[in-house]
Amino acid sequence: MNDTSITSTTSPGLLAGKVAFVTGAGRGIGAAAARLFAREGARVLLAARTEAQLKAVTEDIRAAGGTAEYVRCDLADPASVRAAVDRAVELYGRLDVAFNNGATAQQPGPMDRLPEADFDHVLAVNLKGPWLAMSAEVAAIRATAGRGAIVNNSSVGSLMGNPWLPVYGAAKRAVNSLTASAAVTYGPEGIRVNAIAPGTTLTEMIDHWEANSPGIIDQLTAQTPLGRAADPHEIAEAAAWLLSDRASYVTGVVLSVDGGSRA
Template identity: 80%
Template structure:
Protein backbone atom coordinates (compact mmCIF):
# COMPACT_ATOMS: atom_id res chain seq x y z
CA UNK A 1 0.00 0.00 0.00
CA UNK A 2 1.26 3.49 -0.88
CA UNK A 3 1.38 5.60 2.28
CA UNK A 4 2.46 8.76 0.48
CA UNK A 5 -0.16 11.48 1.11
CA UNK A 6 -1.51 13.72 -1.61
CA UNK A 7 -0.91 17.47 -1.64
CA UNK A 8 -3.89 18.81 -3.57
CA UNK A 9 -4.74 22.22 -2.06
CA UNK A 10 -8.49 21.83 -2.43
CA UNK A 11 -8.32 18.47 -0.66
CA UNK A 12 -6.24 20.04 2.11
CA UNK A 13 -8.78 22.82 2.60
CA UNK A 14 -11.70 20.41 2.69
CA UNK A 15 -10.25 17.77 4.99
CA UNK A 16 -8.37 19.65 7.66
CA UNK A 17 -5.74 22.12 8.76
CA UNK A 18 -2.87 19.72 8.05
CA UNK A 19 -4.40 17.52 5.36
CA UNK A 20 -1.86 16.12 2.93
CA UNK A 21 1.08 16.84 5.23
CA UNK A 22 3.55 14.46 6.85
CA UNK A 23 4.27 15.39 10.47
CA UNK A 24 7.06 14.24 12.79
CA UNK A 25 6.41 14.72 16.53
CA UNK A 26 8.87 14.21 19.37
CA UNK A 27 7.81 13.54 22.94
CA UNK A 28 4.67 12.04 21.44
CA UNK A 29 4.00 9.33 24.02
CA UNK A 30 2.18 11.54 26.49
CA UNK A 31 1.12 15.07 27.40
CA UNK A 32 1.27 17.77 24.75
CA UNK A 33 3.03 15.50 22.25
CA UNK A 34 0.32 12.83 22.46
CA UNK A 35 -2.36 15.51 22.16
CA UNK A 36 -0.57 16.85 19.08
CA UNK A 37 -0.46 13.39 17.50
CA UNK A 38 -4.21 12.98 17.94
CA UNK A 39 -4.98 16.50 16.71
CA UNK A 40 -2.63 16.51 13.72
CA UNK A 41 -4.09 13.20 12.55
CA UNK A 42 -7.64 14.53 12.98
CA UNK A 43 -6.60 17.51 10.88
CA UNK A 44 -5.49 15.18 8.09
CA UNK A 45 -1.75 14.71 8.63
CA UNK A 46 0.13 11.43 8.40
CA UNK A 47 1.99 11.38 11.71
CA UNK A 48 5.14 9.69 12.95
CA UNK A 49 5.41 9.64 16.75
CA UNK A 50 8.80 9.58 18.46
CA UNK A 51 9.71 9.16 22.13
CA UNK A 52 11.71 6.88 24.42
CA UNK A 53 8.89 4.76 25.86
CA UNK A 54 7.50 2.25 23.39
CA UNK A 55 4.41 1.28 25.40
CA UNK A 56 3.22 4.88 25.44
CA UNK A 57 3.96 5.35 21.75
CA UNK A 58 2.13 2.18 20.82
CA UNK A 59 -0.93 3.19 22.85
CA UNK A 60 -1.20 6.64 21.25
CA UNK A 61 -0.57 5.24 17.77
CA UNK A 62 -3.33 2.67 18.20
CA UNK A 63 -5.67 5.37 19.47
CA UNK A 64 -4.99 7.53 16.41
CA UNK A 65 -5.55 4.61 14.08
CA UNK A 66 -8.76 3.60 15.84
CA UNK A 67 -10.07 7.12 15.21
CA UNK A 68 -9.33 6.76 11.50
CA UNK A 69 -5.98 8.52 11.39
CA UNK A 70 -2.70 7.47 9.80
CA UNK A 71 0.09 7.00 12.35
CA UNK A 72 3.18 5.03 13.16
CA UNK A 73 5.90 5.37 15.77
CA UNK A 74 9.63 5.01 16.34
CA UNK A 75 11.50 4.74 19.62
CA UNK A 76 13.94 7.64 19.79
CA UNK A 77 16.44 8.99 22.32
CA UNK A 78 16.70 12.71 21.65
CA UNK A 79 20.04 12.88 23.40
CA UNK A 80 21.54 10.57 20.77
CA UNK A 81 22.28 12.03 17.34
CA UNK A 82 22.13 8.68 15.54
CA UNK A 83 18.76 7.88 17.09
CA UNK A 84 17.33 11.27 16.10
CA UNK A 85 18.50 11.01 12.49
CA UNK A 86 17.12 7.47 12.25
CA UNK A 87 13.73 8.62 13.53
CA UNK A 88 13.47 11.42 10.97
CA UNK A 89 14.69 9.08 8.23
CA UNK A 90 11.99 6.60 9.25
CA UNK A 91 9.37 9.27 8.59
CA UNK A 92 10.64 9.73 5.04
CA UNK A 93 10.96 5.98 4.48
CA UNK A 94 7.38 5.42 5.61
CA UNK A 95 5.56 8.38 4.08
CA UNK A 96 7.85 9.56 1.31
CA UNK A 97 8.71 12.99 2.65
CA UNK A 98 8.61 15.37 5.63
CA UNK A 99 6.53 18.55 5.61
CA UNK A 100 6.26 19.65 9.24
CA UNK A 101 7.75 18.82 12.64
CA UNK A 102 6.81 19.53 16.23
CA UNK A 103 9.75 19.30 18.62
CA UNK A 104 7.99 18.81 21.91
CA UNK A 105 10.20 16.50 24.00
CA UNK A 106 11.84 17.91 27.10
CA UNK A 107 13.36 16.79 30.36
CA UNK A 108 12.86 18.39 33.73
CA UNK A 109 14.57 18.45 37.11
CA UNK A 110 13.19 18.84 40.62
CA UNK A 111 12.15 22.45 41.33
CA UNK A 112 14.39 24.56 43.50
CA UNK A 113 17.01 27.33 43.44
CA UNK A 114 19.96 27.18 41.07
CA UNK A 115 22.49 26.15 43.70
CA UNK A 116 20.44 23.02 44.44
CA UNK A 117 20.40 21.75 40.84
CA UNK A 118 22.61 18.68 40.57
CA UNK A 119 25.19 18.68 37.78
CA UNK A 120 23.88 15.36 36.47
CA UNK A 121 20.37 16.82 36.23
CA UNK A 122 21.66 19.93 34.47
CA UNK A 123 23.53 17.78 31.95
CA UNK A 124 20.44 15.66 31.32
CA UNK A 125 18.12 18.59 30.73
CA UNK A 126 20.69 20.12 28.39
CA UNK A 127 21.07 16.88 26.42
CA UNK A 128 17.34 16.35 25.89
CA UNK A 129 15.76 19.80 25.94
CA UNK A 130 18.39 21.88 24.15
CA UNK A 131 20.80 19.58 22.32
CA UNK A 132 17.95 17.21 21.41
CA UNK A 133 15.96 20.05 19.87
CA UNK A 134 19.02 21.18 17.92
CA UNK A 135 19.68 17.64 16.66
CA UNK A 136 16.05 17.25 15.64
CA UNK A 137 15.96 20.59 13.82
CA UNK A 138 19.10 19.79 11.84
CA UNK A 139 17.70 16.41 10.76
CA UNK A 140 14.27 17.88 9.99
CA UNK A 141 15.62 20.72 7.86
CA UNK A 142 17.67 18.22 5.84
CA UNK A 143 14.63 15.96 5.33
CA UNK A 144 12.27 18.82 4.38
CA UNK A 145 14.88 20.23 2.02
CA UNK A 146 15.43 16.86 0.32
CA UNK A 147 11.76 15.87 0.00
CA UNK A 148 8.95 18.41 0.39
CA UNK A 149 11.27 21.34 -0.38
CA UNK A 150 9.40 23.72 1.90
CA UNK A 151 7.77 23.23 5.28
CA UNK A 152 7.51 24.31 8.88
CA UNK A 153 8.96 23.46 12.29
CA UNK A 154 7.55 24.34 15.70
CA UNK A 155 9.58 24.01 18.89
CA UNK A 156 7.88 23.73 22.26
CA UNK A 157 9.31 26.30 24.65
CA UNK A 158 7.75 27.64 27.86
CA UNK A 159 6.62 30.88 29.46
CA UNK A 160 9.29 29.95 32.00
CA UNK A 161 11.86 30.93 29.39
CA UNK A 162 10.65 34.50 29.04
CA UNK A 163 11.60 35.87 32.46
CA UNK A 164 13.71 34.87 35.43
CA UNK A 165 12.75 31.41 36.63
CA UNK A 166 13.98 30.86 40.19
CA UNK A 167 11.97 27.67 40.71
CA UNK A 168 13.07 25.92 37.51
CA UNK A 169 16.27 27.77 36.55
CA UNK A 170 17.88 25.05 34.41
CA UNK A 171 14.64 24.31 32.58
CA UNK A 172 14.05 28.01 31.92
CA UNK A 173 17.60 28.48 30.67
CA UNK A 174 17.37 25.61 28.20
CA UNK A 175 14.01 26.76 26.91
CA UNK A 176 15.34 30.30 26.45
CA UNK A 177 18.15 28.82 24.38
CA UNK A 178 15.52 26.96 22.34
CA UNK A 179 13.93 30.35 21.60
CA UNK A 180 17.26 31.57 20.29
CA UNK A 181 17.71 28.48 18.10
CA UNK A 182 14.19 29.02 16.78
CA UNK A 183 14.88 32.62 15.80
CA UNK A 184 18.25 31.79 14.24
CA UNK A 185 16.76 28.95 12.21
CA UNK A 186 13.91 31.17 11.02
CA UNK A 187 16.40 33.69 9.64
CA UNK A 188 18.64 31.00 8.15
CA UNK A 189 16.03 28.85 6.43
CA UNK A 190 13.30 31.37 5.64
CA UNK A 191 14.75 32.11 2.19
CA UNK A 192 14.26 28.41 1.38
CA UNK A 193 10.60 28.46 2.42
CA UNK A 194 11.11 26.68 5.73
CA UNK A 195 9.34 28.48 8.56
CA UNK A 196 10.47 27.97 12.19
CA UNK A 197 8.48 29.12 15.21
CA UNK A 198 8.08 28.24 18.87
CA UNK A 199 5.20 28.15 21.30
CA UNK A 200 5.55 29.11 24.95
CA UNK A 201 2.87 27.30 26.96
CA UNK A 202 1.81 28.41 30.39
CA UNK A 203 0.53 26.02 33.04
CA UNK A 204 -0.61 22.88 31.24
CA UNK A 205 -2.06 19.76 32.83
CA UNK A 206 0.62 17.29 31.77
CA UNK A 207 2.36 14.57 33.75
CA UNK A 208 5.25 16.96 34.32
CA UNK A 209 3.14 19.66 35.98
CA UNK A 210 1.20 17.09 37.99
CA UNK A 211 4.48 15.67 39.32
CA UNK A 212 5.58 19.19 40.27
CA UNK A 213 2.27 19.76 42.05
CA UNK A 214 2.68 16.47 43.92
CA UNK A 215 6.18 17.49 45.02
CA UNK A 216 5.06 21.04 45.87
CA UNK A 217 1.35 20.87 46.79
CA UNK A 218 -0.61 23.91 45.67
CA UNK A 219 1.74 24.97 42.86
CA UNK A 220 -0.95 24.61 40.14
CA UNK A 221 -3.40 26.61 42.23
CA UNK A 222 -0.77 29.30 42.73
CA UNK A 223 0.05 29.43 39.01
CA UNK A 224 -3.64 29.60 38.12
CA UNK A 225 -4.04 32.58 40.44
CA UNK A 226 -1.39 34.39 38.34
CA UNK A 227 -3.20 33.53 35.10
CA UNK A 228 -5.97 35.88 33.93
CA UNK A 229 -8.05 32.95 32.65
CA UNK A 230 -7.72 31.42 36.14
CA UNK A 231 -7.09 27.88 34.94
CA UNK A 232 -4.48 25.60 33.45
CA UNK A 233 -4.54 24.57 29.80
CA UNK A 234 -5.53 21.18 28.51
CA UNK A 235 -2.71 19.71 26.37
CA UNK A 236 -4.99 19.85 23.32
CA UNK A 237 -5.18 23.64 23.63
CA UNK A 238 -1.41 23.86 23.30
CA UNK A 239 -1.40 21.41 20.40
CA UNK A 240 -3.95 23.61 18.62
CA UNK A 241 -1.47 26.49 18.57
CA UNK A 242 1.27 24.24 17.21
CA UNK A 243 -1.06 22.93 14.50
CA UNK A 244 -1.88 26.45 13.33
CA UNK A 245 1.78 27.44 13.18
CA UNK A 246 2.57 24.31 11.16
CA UNK A 247 -0.33 24.87 8.78
CA UNK A 248 -0.40 26.97 5.63
CA UNK A 249 -2.74 29.39 7.40
CA UNK A 250 0.28 30.84 9.21
CA UNK A 251 2.25 31.14 5.98
CA UNK A 252 3.70 34.59 6.84
CA UNK A 253 4.65 33.74 10.42
CA UNK A 254 8.23 32.75 11.21
CA UNK A 255 10.76 33.49 13.93
CA UNK A 256 8.13 34.06 16.60
CA UNK A 257 7.75 32.65 20.10
CA UNK A 258 3.97 32.51 20.56
CA UNK A 259 2.74 32.68 24.15
CA UNK A 260 -0.07 30.21 24.83
CA UNK A 261 -0.39 30.99 28.51
CA UNK A 262 -3.88 32.19 29.38
CA UNK A 263 -2.48 35.71 29.73
CA UNK A 264 0.12 34.84 32.37
CA UNK A 265 2.79 37.00 30.72
CA UNK A 266 0.46 39.80 29.60
Protein backbone atom coordinates in the same frame (compact mmCIF):
# COMPACT_ATOMS: atom_id res chain seq x y z
CA MET B 1 -35.32 18.52 -0.02
CA ASN B 2 -33.68 15.10 -0.08
CA ASP B 3 -30.19 14.23 1.12
CA THR B 4 -28.74 14.03 -2.40
CA SER B 5 -29.32 17.75 -2.91
CA ILE B 6 -27.22 18.78 0.07
CA THR B 7 -23.71 19.88 -0.86
CA SER B 8 -21.04 19.14 1.72
CA THR B 9 -19.19 22.19 3.05
CA THR B 10 -16.58 20.17 4.90
CA SER B 11 -13.18 21.75 4.32
CA PRO B 12 -9.90 19.86 4.13
CA GLY B 13 -8.04 19.45 7.39
CA LEU B 14 -5.55 22.06 8.53
CA LEU B 15 -2.65 19.69 7.76
CA ALA B 16 -4.20 17.72 4.91
CA GLY B 17 -1.64 16.00 2.71
CA LYS B 18 1.27 16.68 5.04
CA VAL B 19 3.65 14.29 6.78
CA ALA B 20 4.24 15.30 10.40
CA PHE B 21 6.93 14.23 12.87
CA VAL B 22 6.23 14.69 16.60
CA THR B 23 8.65 14.12 19.47
CA GLY B 24 7.54 13.44 23.02
CA ALA B 25 4.41 11.99 21.43
CA GLY B 26 3.66 9.30 24.00
CA ARG B 27 1.87 11.54 26.47
CA GLY B 28 0.83 15.08 27.35
CA ILE B 29 1.09 17.81 24.73
CA GLY B 30 2.88 15.55 22.26
CA ALA B 31 0.18 12.90 22.34
CA ALA B 32 -2.53 15.55 22.00
CA ALA B 33 -0.64 17.03 19.04
CA ALA B 34 -0.23 13.68 17.30
CA ARG B 35 -3.96 12.99 17.63
CA LEU B 36 -4.88 16.48 16.44
CA PHE B 37 -2.47 16.48 13.49
CA ALA B 38 -3.92 13.16 12.33
CA ARG B 39 -7.49 14.48 12.66
CA GLU B 40 -6.41 17.47 10.59
CA GLY B 41 -5.28 15.19 7.78
CA ALA B 42 -1.57 14.60 8.39
CA ARG B 43 0.20 11.27 8.24
CA VAL B 44 2.03 11.24 11.56
CA LEU B 45 5.18 9.61 12.91
CA LEU B 46 5.21 9.60 16.69
CA ALA B 47 8.56 9.52 18.52
CA ALA B 48 9.38 9.10 22.21
CA ARG B 49 11.33 6.81 24.53
CA THR B 50 8.48 4.69 25.92
CA GLU B 51 7.14 2.18 23.40
CA ALA B 52 4.02 1.25 25.36
CA GLN B 53 2.83 4.87 25.39
CA LEU B 54 3.65 5.36 21.72
CA LYS B 55 1.80 2.19 20.77
CA ALA B 56 -1.31 3.23 22.71
CA VAL B 57 -1.51 6.68 21.12
CA THR B 58 -0.81 5.27 17.65
CA GLU B 59 -3.60 2.72 18.03
CA ASP B 60 -5.98 5.48 19.19
CA ILE B 61 -5.19 7.50 16.06
CA ARG B 62 -5.71 4.51 13.77
CA ALA B 63 -8.98 3.60 15.50
CA ALA B 64 -10.21 7.12 14.76
CA GLY B 65 -9.35 6.70 11.07
CA GLY B 66 -5.99 8.47 11.08
CA THR B 67 -2.63 7.40 9.68
CA ALA B 68 0.15 6.96 12.22
CA GLU B 69 3.31 5.00 12.95
CA TYR B 70 5.75 5.25 15.82
CA VAL B 71 9.47 4.99 16.46
CA ARG B 72 11.41 4.88 19.71
CA CYS B 73 13.68 7.90 20.07
CA ASP B 74 15.99 9.21 22.79
CA LEU B 75 16.54 12.95 22.35
CA ALA B 76 19.84 12.69 24.21
CA ASP B 77 21.18 10.27 21.57
CA PRO B 78 22.14 11.98 18.27
CA ALA B 79 21.98 8.76 16.23
CA SER B 80 18.53 7.98 17.62
CA VAL B 81 17.21 11.44 16.69
CA ARG B 82 18.54 11.29 13.14
CA ALA B 83 17.20 7.76 12.65
CA ALA B 84 13.75 8.79 13.86
CA VAL B 85 13.53 11.68 11.40
CA ASP B 86 14.82 9.48 8.59
CA ARG B 87 12.12 6.95 9.45
CA ALA B 88 9.40 9.46 8.54
CA VAL B 89 10.84 9.71 5.03
CA GLU B 90 11.20 5.92 4.79
CA LEU B 91 7.57 5.40 5.79
CA TYR B 92 5.83 8.23 3.99
CA GLY B 93 8.30 9.38 1.34
CA ARG B 94 8.62 12.93 2.60
CA LEU B 95 8.63 15.28 5.59
CA ASP B 96 6.60 18.49 5.62
CA VAL B 97 6.26 19.56 9.25
CA ALA B 98 7.73 18.74 12.66
CA PHE B 99 6.78 19.50 16.25
CA ASN B 100 9.77 19.25 18.58
CA ASN B 101 7.89 18.77 21.81
CA GLY B 102 9.95 16.19 23.72
CA ALA B 103 11.56 17.43 26.93
CA THR B 104 12.61 16.43 30.39
CA ALA B 105 11.89 18.20 33.66
CA GLN B 106 14.32 19.22 36.37
CA GLN B 107 13.90 18.77 40.09
CA PRO B 108 12.27 22.02 41.23
CA GLY B 109 14.43 24.28 43.37
CA PRO B 110 17.23 26.86 43.41
CA MET B 111 19.89 26.41 40.77
CA ASP B 112 22.71 25.92 43.29
CA ARG B 113 21.00 22.75 44.53
CA LEU B 114 20.76 21.02 41.18
CA PRO B 115 23.38 18.27 40.72
CA GLU B 116 25.72 18.82 37.78
CA ALA B 117 24.66 15.54 36.21
CA ASP B 118 21.03 16.73 36.22
CA PHE B 119 22.09 20.03 34.61
CA ASP B 120 23.86 18.13 31.85
CA HIS B 121 20.84 15.88 31.24
CA VAL B 122 18.36 18.77 31.07
CA LEU B 123 20.55 20.58 28.53
CA ALA B 124 21.16 17.40 26.51
CA VAL B 125 17.44 16.68 26.11
CA ASN B 126 15.89 20.16 26.13
CA LEU B 127 18.47 22.08 24.09
CA LYS B 128 20.74 19.71 22.23
CA GLY B 129 17.76 17.47 21.42
CA PRO B 130 15.83 20.17 19.54
CA TRP B 131 19.03 21.29 17.79
CA LEU B 132 19.68 17.75 16.60
CA ALA B 133 16.06 17.33 15.55
CA MET B 134 15.91 20.63 13.67
CA SER B 135 19.11 19.84 11.82
CA ALA B 136 17.75 16.46 10.71
CA GLU B 137 14.30 17.86 9.92
CA VAL B 138 15.64 20.67 7.76
CA ALA B 139 17.68 18.13 5.79
CA ALA B 140 14.65 15.86 5.34
CA ILE B 141 12.30 18.69 4.31
CA ARG B 142 14.92 20.06 1.94
CA ALA B 143 15.42 16.64 0.29
CA THR B 144 11.72 15.80 -0.07
CA ALA B 145 8.94 18.38 0.35
CA GLY B 146 11.28 21.28 -0.37
CA ARG B 147 9.27 23.66 1.82
CA GLY B 148 7.85 23.12 5.27
CA ALA B 149 7.53 24.24 8.87
CA ILE B 150 8.94 23.39 12.29
CA VAL B 151 7.56 24.28 15.72
CA ASN B 152 9.63 23.95 18.89
CA ASN B 153 7.89 23.62 22.24
CA SER B 154 9.35 26.14 24.64
CA SER B 155 7.79 27.39 27.89
CA VAL B 156 6.40 30.58 29.33
CA GLY B 157 9.04 29.96 32.01
CA SER B 158 11.68 30.84 29.42
CA LEU B 159 10.40 34.41 29.16
CA MET B 160 11.18 35.51 32.73
CA GLY B 161 13.25 34.70 35.76
CA ASN B 162 12.44 31.16 36.80
CA PRO B 163 13.52 30.49 40.40
CA TRP B 164 11.61 27.20 40.56
CA LEU B 165 12.97 25.66 37.34
CA PRO B 166 16.06 27.73 36.49
CA VAL B 167 17.92 25.26 34.28
CA TYR B 168 14.75 24.12 32.51
CA GLY B 169 13.91 27.77 31.85
CA ALA B 170 17.43 28.52 30.63
CA ALA B 171 17.35 25.59 28.20
CA LYS B 172 13.98 26.71 26.85
CA ARG B 173 15.20 30.30 26.47
CA ALA B 174 18.09 28.95 24.42
CA VAL B 175 15.55 27.06 22.29
CA ASN B 176 13.86 30.41 21.62
CA SER B 177 17.17 31.74 20.34
CA LEU B 178 17.76 28.67 18.17
CA THR B 179 14.25 29.08 16.79
CA ALA B 180 14.90 32.68 15.76
CA SER B 181 18.26 31.78 14.23
CA ALA B 182 16.77 28.90 12.29
CA ALA B 183 13.92 31.09 11.04
CA VAL B 184 16.40 33.59 9.62
CA THR B 185 18.67 30.87 8.21
CA TYR B 186 16.04 28.72 6.49
CA GLY B 187 13.35 31.27 5.66
CA PRO B 188 14.86 31.94 2.21
CA GLU B 189 14.31 28.23 1.44
CA GLY B 190 10.67 28.36 2.42
CA ILE B 191 11.14 26.59 5.75
CA ARG B 192 9.38 28.40 8.58
CA VAL B 193 10.50 27.88 12.21
CA ASN B 194 8.48 29.04 15.21
CA ALA B 195 8.07 28.17 18.87
CA ILE B 196 5.21 28.07 21.31
CA ALA B 197 5.53 28.95 24.99
CA PRO B 198 2.84 27.13 26.97
CA GLY B 199 1.74 28.30 30.36
CA THR B 200 0.53 25.96 33.09
CA THR B 201 -0.69 22.82 31.31
CA LEU B 202 -2.21 19.69 32.84
CA THR B 203 0.44 17.11 32.00
CA GLU B 204 2.46 14.56 33.94
CA MET B 205 5.28 17.12 34.15
CA ILE B 206 3.11 19.59 36.09
CA ASP B 207 1.78 16.72 38.22
CA HIS B 208 5.38 15.90 39.15
CA TRP B 209 6.02 19.53 40.05
CA GLU B 210 2.84 19.62 42.16
CA ALA B 211 3.95 16.50 44.02
CA ASN B 212 7.26 18.17 44.87
CA SER B 213 5.76 21.62 45.54
CA PRO B 214 2.17 21.16 46.77
CA GLY B 215 -0.06 24.08 45.79
CA ILE B 216 2.05 25.21 42.82
CA ILE B 217 -0.79 24.63 40.30
CA ASP B 218 -3.14 26.83 42.32
CA GLN B 219 -0.43 29.45 42.67
CA LEU B 220 0.22 29.52 38.92
CA THR B 221 -3.45 29.57 37.93
CA ALA B 222 -4.03 32.45 40.36
CA GLN B 223 -1.57 34.43 38.22
CA THR B 224 -3.41 33.49 34.99
CA PRO B 225 -6.14 35.86 33.78
CA LEU B 226 -8.19 32.99 32.35
CA GLY B 227 -8.13 31.47 35.84
CA ARG B 228 -7.25 27.90 34.91
CA ALA B 229 -4.57 25.64 33.52
CA ALA B 230 -4.57 24.58 29.87
CA ASP B 231 -5.57 21.20 28.56
CA PRO B 232 -2.84 19.70 26.35
CA HIS B 233 -5.08 19.86 23.27
CA GLU B 234 -5.23 23.67 23.60
CA ILE B 235 -1.47 23.87 23.25
CA ALA B 236 -1.55 21.41 20.35
CA GLU B 237 -4.02 23.66 18.50
CA ALA B 238 -1.49 26.50 18.47
CA ALA B 239 1.24 24.20 17.15
CA ALA B 240 -1.07 22.88 14.43
CA TRP B 241 -1.89 26.38 13.20
CA LEU B 242 1.76 27.44 13.11
CA LEU B 243 2.63 24.31 11.11
CA SER B 244 -0.22 24.84 8.68
CA ASP B 245 -0.25 26.89 5.50
CA ARG B 246 -2.62 29.31 7.23
CA ALA B 247 0.45 30.61 9.08
CA SER B 248 2.36 30.99 5.81
CA TYR B 249 3.78 34.43 6.68
CA VAL B 250 4.69 33.64 10.29
CA THR B 251 8.25 32.68 11.19
CA GLY B 252 10.70 33.42 13.99
CA VAL B 253 7.89 33.85 16.53
CA VAL B 254 7.67 32.57 20.11
CA LEU B 255 3.92 32.41 20.62
CA SER B 256 2.76 32.48 24.24
CA VAL B 257 -0.14 30.11 24.86
CA ASP B 258 -0.50 30.92 28.53
CA GLY B 259 -4.00 32.10 29.37
CA GLY B 260 -2.69 35.67 29.61
CA SER B 261 -0.17 35.06 32.37
CA ARG B 262 2.46 37.19 30.60
CA ALA B 263 0.04 39.93 29.55
